[in-house]
Amino acid sequence: MASSLPTLPRIVFTIIEPISLVAGFLGPLVSPQFFAASQLATTKAAAEAHELTATEHILALQLGNAYLLLGFLGVFILNTTLDLPTVRAYLAALWLGDIGHVLITAWGLGLKGTFNIFGWNAVTWGNIGFTVMLFALRSLYFLGVFDKNGAKKGSKSKQM
Template sequence: MSTALPTIPQYLFGVGEPAILILAFLVTSLLPEYYVSSLSKLPSTRSLLATEQIGVYQISNLFLLIAVLSFYILNSIHDAKVTRLFLNALWWGDLGHLGVTTWCLGRKRVWDVGSWSLVVWGNICIPAFLFTMRTLYFLGVFGSNFKA
């Protein structure tokens, strides 16, 4: 597979990240009540309000969109500049995701790691990991940023 990325970032961002996003799409699409209750600590027995359902399904759609874009772009584009710009957009998305998630959870809940649900772990640790890996890529840790 010839792309503009070195091997490790290629598999991480072009294969691993889309797979994780497909899993997130499936969880939010098939189990929206679980997703909301696990993230917000609401009672899992109550039904979601229509606005909550709309929000969860929109998030689900975004997970699928980013998965498809990442897979297609990072596995077919050979232009290093386009690849870097795409990864830069995802880098900012990681920051936004982390910022919004931690802000909404609140300082007390963020620091109470023992109380985190699987959904909270996924919403904090996965973006933090991807943000770190993208930063290392931009710093050239995985080799040349511009593959010939």
């Protein structure tokens, strides 16, 4: 199925996004305390000094595990199915997840932290910047921007 996706979405959704999700898995595995503290745009020193509670430690590892699961789902679904509605449903679920991911991160950062992009750390760039890029690409895919006849297909079906 991946070969039937247009080139840019195929590269992003089947290669770049799964790699980024593996990175999201490895972060809390390598340093759960730094990963947890880095969810808010703090300095590296402040993140390293943060002492995790047992609950925070488990939550960081579980979040990393969820990232790995999403990476596996993407690789398996997009590389095995020939059913376009399944691919679209999968991408729609991720599109909705993108909205929640950005909103929850923005809520945690507050208005000032959300719009202080020069103060963002790498985790915040992933949580907001990269996720917004994925959301935009998924939106463009759904709008048919990558289809050679996307606009024509949409207008014909609306007329019928």
